[in-house]
Amino acid sequence: MSTGGAPLLAVEGLSMTFGALKAVQDLSFTVHDGEILGIIGPNGAGKTTAVNAISGTFKPTAGRVTFDGHLVTGFAPHRLAELGLVRTYQATTVYGTQTVRENCRRGAFLHLYPGFFDALISSAKARAMRAAVEKEIDRLLDWLGLAQFADTEARNLPYGVQKTLGMAIAMAARPRLIMLDEPVAGLSAEETDHVRDTIKRIRASGISAIVIDHNMRFISGLCDRVLVIHHGQELAIGTPAEVMSHPDVIEAYLGKGHAAATAKANHAAPGH
Numbered sequence: 718m719s720t721g722g723a724p725l726l727a728v729e730g731l732s733m734t735f736g737a738l739k740a741v742q743d744l745s746f747t748v749h750d751g752e753i754l755g756i757i758g759p760n761g762a763g764k765t766t767a768v769n770a771i772s773g774t775f776k777p778t779a780g781r782v783t784f785d786g787h788l789v790t791g792f793a794p795h796r797l798a799e800l801g802l803v804r805t806y807q808a809t810t811v812y813g814t815q816t817v818r819e820n821c822r823r824g825a826f827l828h829l830y831p832g833f834f835d836a837l838i839s840s841a842k843a844r845a846m847r848a849a850v851e852k853e854i855d856r857l858l859d860w861l862g863l864a865q866f867a868d869t870e871a872r873n874l875p876y877g878v879q880k881t882l883g884m885a886i887a888m889a890a891r892p893r894l895i896m897l898d899e900p901v902a903g904l905s906a907e908e909t910d911h912v913r914d915t916i917k918r919i920r921a922s923g924i925s926a927i928v929i930d931h932n933m934r935f936i937s938g939l940c941d942r943v944l945v946i947h948h949g950q951e952l953a954i955g956t957p958a959e960v961m962s963h964p965d966v967i968e969a970y971l972g973k974g975h976a977a978a979t980a981k982a983n984h985a986a987p988g989h
């Protein structure tokens with residue numbers, strides 16, 4: 718991970734309001750090349766809304782989003798995908814009646830968006846392009862352990878495999894940064910381990926990630942830095958160790974008494 722130089726993603730003063738509700742308030746954070754940033758916080762904290770406001774689902778009420786040096790605030794999802802910023806959804810949004818391969822094609826078309834339709838003018842060029850896409854999808858399915866399901870309709874897949882398919886669709890768009898909204902929600906311990914390994918392999922291949930989850934253990938075992946959101950605002954940001962020992966985080970997660978007890982214990986520890 719390189720933390721020097723310009724960040725890949727810079728979010729500054731991001732806010733999103735729905736009527737009177739301030740779902741996200743003045744959030745600022747960065748993601749560097751090769752970094753995994755975790756976003757954690759209770760239900761309704763604003764995690765998904767933050768990703769929605771970055772990924773073009775909503776136009777943020779205020780703030781700036783810069784990706785790879787481009788100011789991309791409010792850009793539509795396909796324009797962000799062309800630049801290499803893609804996301805998955807909290808609820809699986811795979812098309813149930815499409816096969817795994819067909820679902821992945823939709824992801825691939827995101828990065829082909831401008832070129833693909835030009836290529837339709839020349840059918841030889843279009844054929845070559847389609848063949849290249851199929852080859853890339855084969856490689857991707859193989860890499861994610863989905864090859865055996867290539868021609869299975871998504872609705873017939875176990876839930877855990879559907880979640881991996883969600884990642885495959887995003888990966889087919891050739892991202893530089895992938896935003897994963899609760900990739901392990903509802904998964905068994907074994908499936909969770911598999912997804913954690915997959916995210917680590919995605920990063921090892923040079924792709925950065927934002928990972929949203931509720932589970933501090935999962936997030937801290939995976940992420941370089943963690944942003945804790947509470948009532949739409951930053952509660953803490955730092956390495957997993959820094960965040961987990963932050964008094965505000967301890968209080969929010971474990972209650973006031975625990976925070977006081979921990980502070981006392983730290984105070985009483987030798988060397989303090």
Ligand SMILES: Nc1ncnc2c1ncn2[C@@H]1O[C@H](COP(=O)(O)OP(=O)(O)OP(=O)(O)O)[C@@H](O)[C@H]1O
Pocket residue numbers: 735738740758759760761762763764765766767807
């Ligand atoms: N489209 C919308 N219109 C109105 N209110 C919304 C909309 N989307 C989200 N909200 C509200 O914004 C707040 C933040 O919701 P959000 O879904 O971002 O939380 P979250 O941290 O992702 O929660 P969870 O852990 O349950 O997924 C909530 O109060 C929610 O009801």
Ligand SMILES: [Mg+2]
Pocket residue numbers: 764765766807
């Ligand atoms: Mg959410």
